[in-house]
Amino acid sequence: MLIYGAGGHAKIIISLLMDSGASVKAIFDDDPAKRIFEGIAVIGSYDPDLHMNEALILAIGDNASRAQLAAKIGHRFANVFHHSSLINRNAHFGSGNVILHRAVIQTDTIIGNHCIINTGAIVEHECKISDFVHIAPGSVLCGNVTVGECTLIGAGSVVVPNVVIGKNCLIGAGSVVTKNIPDGAIIRGNPARIIKQTHYGKKNLALATAYGRDGNDLHSTGL
Numbered sequence: 042m043l044i045y046g047a048g049g050h051a052k053i054i055i056s057l058l059m060d061s062g063a064s065v066k067a068i069f070d071d072d073p074a075k076r077i078f079e080g081i082a083v084i085g086s087y088d089p090d091l092h093m094n095e096a097l098i099l100a101i102g103d104n105a106s107r108a109q110l111a112a113k114i115g116h117r118f119a120n121v122f123h124h125s126s127l128i129n130r131n132a133h134f135g136s137g138n139v140i141l142h143r144a145v146i147q148t149d150t151i152i153g154n155h156c157i158i159n160t161g162a163i164v165e166h167e168c169k170i171s172d173f174v175h176i177a178p179g180s181v182l183c184g185n186v187t188v189g190e191c192t193l194i195g196a197g198s199v200v201v202p203n204v205v206i207g208k209n210c211l212i213g214a215g216s217v218v219t220k221n222i223p224d225g226a227i228i229r230g231n232p233a234r235i236i237k238q239t240h241y242g243k244k245n246l247a248l249a250t251a252y253g254r255d256g257n258d259l260h261s262t263g264l
């Protein structure tokens with residue numbers, strides 16, 4: 042397995058892989074100062090010709106960064122599941138997803154590509170989770186919830202049944218989401234209210250990677 046990223050999220054994925062007996066051949070990271078990470082060689086920026094037969098996982102917590110990088114990767118992507126996760130046999134996955142400790146994914150749920158279903162998160166029946174979504178630790182998505190591309194469901198949040206959350210949204214930690222949420226909204230609270238409406242929801246996914254630029258500082262909002 043190849044890992045892209047050498048931060049906190051990568052640490053969790055590497056320990057998961059090692060605990061399950063998988064070997065990590067190399068780590069890519071764009072920071073030239075990183076040489077060794079978790080005892081494994083960091084070999085610099087992405088090289089499509091290296092270990093071409095290995096699968097790669099984008100081990101980066103930031104959704105927009107994963108979206109930006111995914112388009113540049115030539116390796117095939119793997120799904121990574123912790124052995125304690127409970128995955129219904131009728132759940133469906135794309136590739137590049139990371140399902141962490143004690144996460145639960147229920148029947149007829151569809152998970153796209155490069156999503157993170159973090160520690161102890163519950164995704165109930167018939168949910169539809171688009172690409173590059175992060176369901177943070179301890180969150181609960183009730184039945185038939187839809188989550189759009191690149192949205193973060195903050196830690197410990199609850200989304201009630203049948204709600205549709207747009208793309209590029211940021212759901213604050215501990216939110217209780219009771220109504221549909223438009224693209225690009227930042228919300229928090231119980232019941233959750235919009236605290237900021239960004240313009241990113243109106244742009245395509247590539248432009249969504251501009252998070253953090255032109256004065257719209259999503260990186261400083263607790264991510």
Ligand SMILES: CC(=O)SCCNC(=O)CCNC(=O)[C@H](O)C(C)(C)COP(=O)(O)OP(=O)(O)OC[C@H]1O[C@@H](n2cnc3c(N)ncnc32)[C@H](O)[C@@H]1OP(=O)(O)O
Nearest residue numbers: 177178194195196211212213214215229230261262263264
């Ligand atoms: C493994 C992992 O770690 S996965 C991590 C996943 N990440 C998360 O779950 C974090 C999600 N992000 C958040 O919850 C953020 O706090 C946000 C986006 C809701 C708000 O960020 P900011 O706009 O930067 O808020 P800021 O920190 O400036 O706080 C502004 C006010 O909102 C309050 N506030 C911040 N976050 C929340 C929240 N989730 N719910 C309720 N109130 C909040 C602050 O206490 C502060 O209140 P005050 O004005 O009375 O002092």
